[in-house]
Amino acid sequence: MSVQSVDRALDILEALAERGGEAGLSEIAARTGLPYGTIHRLLQTLLARGYVRQESDRRYALGGSLVRTGGVAQRMVGGWAEPYLAKMVELSGETANMAVLEGDFVVYVAQVPSPRRLRMFAEVGRRVLPHSTAVGKVLLADRTDAAAVFGRTGLPRRTEHTITSVDRLLAELETVRDRGYALDLGEEELGVHCLAVPVSDGDRVVAGMSVSGPAERISALDRDELARGLRKIADDFGSEAFGSGRQGF
Amino acid sequence: MSVQSVDRALDILEALAERGGEAGLSEIAARTGLPYGTIHRLLQTLLARGYVRQESDRRYALGGSLVRTGGVAQRMVGGWAEPYLAKMVELSGETANMAVLEGDFVVYVAQVPSPRRLRMFAEVGRRVLPHSTAVGKVLLADRTDAAAVFGRTGLPRRTEHTITSVDRLLAELETVRDRGYALDLGEEELGVHCLAVPVSDGDRVVAGMSVSGPAERISALDRDELARGLRKIADDFGSEAFGSGRQGF
DNA sequence: AAGCATTTTTCCGCCTAGTGGAAAGGGTAT
C-alpha cells in the first residue's frame, strides 16, 4: 500500500529532526533499524534535493528545502485550526490561540479573537518563553528534557507571579500531565489568565491550544468543566489534522 | 544514483507548495508530468504519514508533519547563516539579518547584531509586512504575484516615508531586480535605513539578507560598493546552504 | 432528473529500480 522507499526517507528525516536536526549515518541506522547501504542511498537523494545537508565532519543535517514546504504547511495547519479555535471562543468567550514549540520557544501559529471589547491579542508568529505561559507548560509537560530547556532559557521573571524555581515548575508540569491542562495565572502578563490543553498526533503532543482573557473573567469560569470542553475540541482537531500520521504498525 | 520514488515524492510535495499548499491530483500530474497511478500511490504514502492531507473535496494539501521538520530545519539554516551575517556586520559595521517570506509576511530567521553602541535589534521570529522593508522588497521582486500580495496586505503607512502607492512600489521592485539590491530609507521606522540583497537557491530567491542601522551611518556608506560586497556573501551562503538542490538535469 | 465530462481510484502483469550484505576506504583517537 505504501511506497517503501518514500516511507524510509521520511523515517530518516524524522530521525534527524528528533536528534535536533543533525546526526551521523550510524546514529540514523540505530534509530531506524535500516541497513547502512540503504540509508546512505536515500540520504544521497535527499542531499541532491537540498532536504538534507552534509557537514564537513560528514554528519548529516536537515536542509534548507524543508523550510519552504514547512512554512507553507504551517499556514495550512493554522487555517484548519481556526474553526476549532472558534469553537473554543464560543465555549469560553475568550480569545483562543494555537502554538507550537520551535526550539526552546513557544510560537503562536493561529488565533481567533474573542468578540468582547476587552480581549487578548497576541500576534500570530510571536515567540515567547514556555515557562511563563499555559501553552508552554502543556508543550513541555510531554517532554522529558524540560529541565534542560529551562537550563538554556533561564526562567526570567515576567511578573510577580512568574514561577522562577525550576523545582516548582517541574512539579507543576507533573500536575499538568495528571489533570490534562495547564494554567497561567498572570505569570506572563499581569491580570491575564490562560488555560491551555494539548493537541496530540496520537503519539506525542505537537501543539497546544489555549484561551486567554482578563483574570476576573477567567476566574469566574469552572476550570475543570472548561478544560473538559477544550480537550474535546483539541482532540478532534488533533485527529483531523494529524490523524493519519503514525499508521502501519 | 538517486532513488526515483523518493525524488518523485519530493516533486509532489514541492508542486503542492508552489500551488499554495493545495492542489488536485490532476493539477499535480500536469505540473510534475508523472502518470496518475504513480502520483496517487505516492500520495497515499504521504497521506499515511501526515505529510499530506486530503480535504473533503478530495483535493490534497500539505500536512502537519511538515511543520515539525520544517521548524527544525529553519533553525539549522539560521545557524548556518550566522557566519555569513557576521561577515556582513564586519563589512558594514551594522546589524545583519536574514529573513524569509512566509505567506504574505516577512519573518526574521537569524540575526547578528552590530558591535556598536547604537544598533538595530529586531528579534528573531518577528513578522513584518514586506512593503516597508528592504528584505521584503528583495523577496517580492522575484515573485510575479507581488501586486496580489499588496492587495491582500494593503500598504499601511508606517512612517512619513512609507511607499503607499502600489504603482510606485511595483516600479521600485523593477529597480530592485535591475540593480540587485533593495533599500529601505526610513520606510518602516523613522531614522532607520536598510540595504538588502537576495539569497538564491540557484533557481529562485528563497531568503533575503540585510544590514540596518541609523540613517546617517548608512547614508555615509558607498551603496553600490556595499551592495556588491553583500551580494558576494549572500551568494556564497546560498550555494552553501541550498547549493546541492536542483541537480540532475 | 438524466446524461455527460472530468477527476480520482483501483487493478495487475511486467520488469526495472531498489535492496542490503559485505568489502573497501577514510578519519581520528590512542
Add this chain to the structure above:
DNA sequence: ATACCCTTTCCACTAGGCGGAAAAATGCTT
C-alpha cells in the same frame, strides 16, 4: 604508527514499484 569506528562503494538478486487502462465517483450541464 596502528587500530578502531564510521562512511562509502559495489554488485547480484528479486521484491517492490511502475504505469496504462479500466472502473468508480463526483459534479456540471441540459
